Amino acid sequence: MSDVIAQIEGRIGCITLNRPKALNALSLDMVRSLTQALLAWQDDPQVLAVAVRGTGKEGPFGAFCAGGDIRFFHQAAHAGDASLGDFFTEEYRLNHLIHTYSKPYIAFMDGIVMGGGMGISQGASVRVVTERTKMAMPETNIGLFPDVGGGYFLSRCPGRLGEYLGLTGQMLNGAQAVAAKLADIALPSGMLEPIWQTLISSPFENAESVERWVLAQAGAMAPEKLIPQPQIDEVFGLPSIAQMLQKLEFASDEWSQKTAHALRHRSPLMLHVVLEQIRRARQMSLADDLRMERDMVHHCFHLRAVGDSDTVEGIRALAVDKDHSPNWKPARVEEVDAAEAARFFASPWPSDHHPLRDLS
CATH class of the missing domain: 3.90.226.10 (2-enoyl-CoA Hydratase; Chain A, domain 1)
Incomplete structure (x- = not known):
């Protein structure tokens, strides 16, 4: 079959x-x-x-x-x-x-x-x-980013929900x-x-x-807003991942603590990359977003040697060895080199040779 x-x-x-x-x-x-x-x-x-x-x-x-x-x-x-x-x-x-x-x-x-x-x-x-x-974009958990147009559709969620879902992988x-x-x-x-x-x-x-x-089907269930949307907007509207974590870790409520814990377990490098992806995509057409994501996914596997790729390591930990202990490089959000995160957005192809050049 x-x-x-x-x-x-x-x-x-x-x-x-x-x-x-x-x-x-x-x-x-x-x-x-x-x-x-x-x-x-x-x-x-x-x-x-x-x-x-x-x-x-x-x-x-x-x-x-x-x-x-x-x-x-x-x-x-x-x-x-x-x-x-x-x-x-x-x-x-x-x-x-x-x-x-x-x-x-x-x-x-x-x-x-x-x-x-x-x-x-x-x-x-x-x-x-x-x-x-059970819906989620959990890619930061494997050192990847929400691709397949994720920048486009997440950035169009209400408020800062897109940043929240893309960074945490919340279901x-x-x-x-x-x-x-x-x-x-x-x-x-x-x-x-x-x-x-x-x-x-x-x-x-x-x-x-x-x-x-x-x-028009009868029996539809009422939409259920995410609690706490105002808090999500406040935290995930901040300029950087470090500032988000600082605010979350300083707060004592359960949502803040759980959210901080989730972020601390994601790839620190990819958190920086994803925040930039979603914010860029807000102003992009779908075709431009997919071209950007095609550049990004190339870098996930080729920016570093295979043994040093957070993506390869994240998949190993989750799906291959299943030890759930990825060795992220760097290990902490505060140690990420902004210049390295920025390299994910430089296209490896000239525009007339891009694999998705004809999408409109």
Whole structure:
């Protein structure tokens, strides 16, 4: 059975991510299969809209996508495998295609939606979440940054929520994702299968009616604001990571202490990089943000020798040796060299040779 099942049912292009043992983590082949299906359906008059879901251990739904295949990143980095670069170039192209797709694209974000899973769902015209949704951009935990357009969509969250989510990797439930503007409707997970079946069996008149019907579902859960939003805005609006930590560590309330603890365990170098990424992206188009992120991810694997890369080390600690004790270089936020963090934003390619030069 393929890791991506793409077929037309009725008037709907149906995509099911089918790699449940890996929580539907994206491989290069899966990125290519998704791209191929979307390009084929873009001009197919039979297809009014596209619906995408993941498979859990019990069958369809229950899990969406846990991100990119980070074990492959680790292996490829050590082997000097060029397909690592191809993965990011093609994944970011796919993210752009979804954001700019000419037909409704409906993402059923049930269960885990992280990293690359956000990349294939945030550009959807309808983003459906449930009470089982666990949404996060936890990349600083592995010495990476919230890529796949993360700079673009996080920077457009209310207030300073984008900085908070991108730096800490804080997880959101479905109702919180709606309040954070990272989902459109939160529905009970038991409704997803009947909705899917109705989508593929109904004689919808046009694309708009498909979208309208999904958004009009009764039983939606009310958005749940993140507590404490004013505190998030105050702390994560500060100019630097060091100032944020100082404010958090000086405070005695539980949220401040937990947040400071989370930041102290992330890659200090990447915290500096991510803060700059999100703040730059606020003024950028999606295409420019993806070009910037393609530069950044190149530097994650090539700015230092493989053995000294925080990204390679972070993946080792979390997913390879699983000792959860990454040896970050430097070990503390206060020791990060600002000049090194700035190098992540210098493109290794002249603009006319950039791998994503044609995105608009």
